[in-house]
Amino acid sequence: MAKTALTRMEPAPPERLSDVVGEVTALAPERVIVDPSLVEAAARAWSPNTIRAFLSDIRLWDSWCRLSRVTAGEATAQTVAGYVRALSGQDHDSAAARATETRAAATIARYLVSIGWAYRMAGRDDPTAAPLVRLELKAARKVLGTRQRQARAIRFKGEGSDLDAPASGVSLGVLLKATRRDLLGLRDRALLLTAYDTACRCSELAGLQITDIDGPDTDGAGVVEIRRSKTDQDGQGTQAYLSPVTMRAIAEWRSKAAITRGPLFRRVETWFDGSIRSVGEGPLHPGSITLIYKRLIRQAFDKRMLGDISETEVVRWIKAVSSHSIRVGVAQDNFAAGESLPAIMQAYRWRDPKTVLRYGAKLAAKSGASARMAARFHDK
Template identity: 70%
Template sequence: MADYPVSPVRYGSSASLDAIVGEVTALAPQRRLLDPQVVAAASRAWSANTVRAFLSDLRLWDLWCRRSHVQTGAATAQTVAAYVRALSGQDVSTEAARATEARSAATISRYLVHIGWAYRMAGREDPTAAPLVRLELKAARKAVGTRQAQARAIRFKGDVTDLDGPAAGVSLTALIKACRKDMLGARDEALLRVAYDTGCRRSELVAINVMHIDGPDGEGAGTLLIPKSKTDREGQGAHAYLSPATMRAIDRWRDKGGIDKGPLFRRVETYFDGTVRSVGPGALHPGTIGIIYKRLVRQAFAKKLLGAMGESELERWIAAVSSHSIRVGVAQDNFAAGEALPAIMQAYRWRDPNTVMRYGAKLAAKSGASARLAKRFAVD
């Protein structure tokens, strides 16, 4: 199988409600919900990713309580504080703490948010709201740091300062050249080009329907309607530009895959010898996007398209590439091209300027005042 697909887990409204009700009811006094409407509203208001994270985080919390010999419904601020210390690696004095894997500050904060929601929905006092827990969270942030790991950027021409110069290293250009010449390669090229033009998140990419694409216009360009995204829960929608090259890649993929309606990006099944067997009827699973990017980096390396990169550097690249890598690369290329922050945020549907600035921080270090001065006076 070329894409190593993950079996999809669907969270429809009724499935979300049943799952959340089960977890919250287990916390409620006498296992009875005081206000079932709150849980029902949460199942409708939360995204599928939030529901998955909520359920996963609660199960980890329940495991901590059982290891600590505490009834989950009777957990106190002290129980939560001990959990935070274990998650941040500050305490390994107990069996429960030693069995708990360390997490980032952002993940610990998310755990506390979901635990707090669960207790409040269950009609119990929220143990995460206590001053002790707030202080332990602050101490955890100091202990593990708050800088989040960032996906390695896949820029159009790689990690270069001259956008008009040749591509170097891992780049969108190299990955496109590495695509096969068959149906699978046509799908991969269309995916890469759409991801770069639009800056779509993985959930947005797999949700693209043929009917969402408009064009080509007189110059060969098109537009993509993005009906709903992570930052657009109300479904107001947004439009993104598709270049003539991208429109041509989409047409090639649709022609080879026989796709005239429905999901644009689909699973391509292959035989053991690598030849294409068939195209699936449904959309790709979001989890396959990063896997496809990693596979294409390996293909580019095998075709000697990545310059003098060695095996060890390749493995570091593979480990750092994620489904977000092209989106990060798009942000960096826009900064390198001199685009203003508001324009970048508007074009690629970002709400938090800090996120965009974090993506551009490494690039800024290479092109800022200190870098210019160092280059000016550099000597061998």
């Protein structure tokens, strides 16, 4: 698997492009693509993450066809409909269905998009466009539900409603205190603070370059240029605020790690005894950022910094944390502070208000009318 795209969304490496061409060619009649330029243009237009998902989806589809004893290039709407039923857990009769893991409704829909693209680019009729498949997808959504599981939020001071209270539980404030007092800890602190200030996605954080940071100004604050992101594939770019505390953490990390140019966040390698071995030259892998969050939660627990929390609960926490956990926490903290929806969307580059409102739904439930009424009577 390729390493991943940086925030600058560099073109996918040639081997990725050839992989796309290869998968589509396998579906084409006589294994000859009618319009190769269409496939190559699509591969160049897609982000590396999209290419990676496309290749994964098509390979899973190919496996389904093999297990179903169907030639992938000649699959019909009935073949796709069977795949949807298996993916949604509605069919366990065939060997292919029993070997298929149940997926979320959104994942199934993505698979169909990838399959449809592949067949159209191969010059074949799109079997996913048939009414039968559309109806099976609708049935799958009824069975599975369409609400996506939300990452557990990492808020600055924890899950409490009092923003002036000390940080407690699994919170950014506690994780910052749990970091090590060496190069690894300096990197982790700079990363956590930047993630919170900017609400950047992991690919955006990993792609930050030294030249993207402007400041500090007279107040010690700075600005970071986010040149390209998931919602900005054309690279128009946007800016995000960095607090004086974050700017100091970045400066200390850069100074101790002797970073003068190139990627801001990098891998810190350690020896078997945990001591620092070296700092990498290349960017931190986006996929490792979630692992850093999980490691810091475990670190805080082992240092007895999470309060009255059991081993079982910390395991649940670690399982529920994802690359979006700080991003969700930022949204909830802003709602708790009384910031408006448009202000939150503008500051943190959200385009869909439904996403932001979904992030704030749990917080709203805890602080809404029903919660206030319950507290009024139970406190008596």
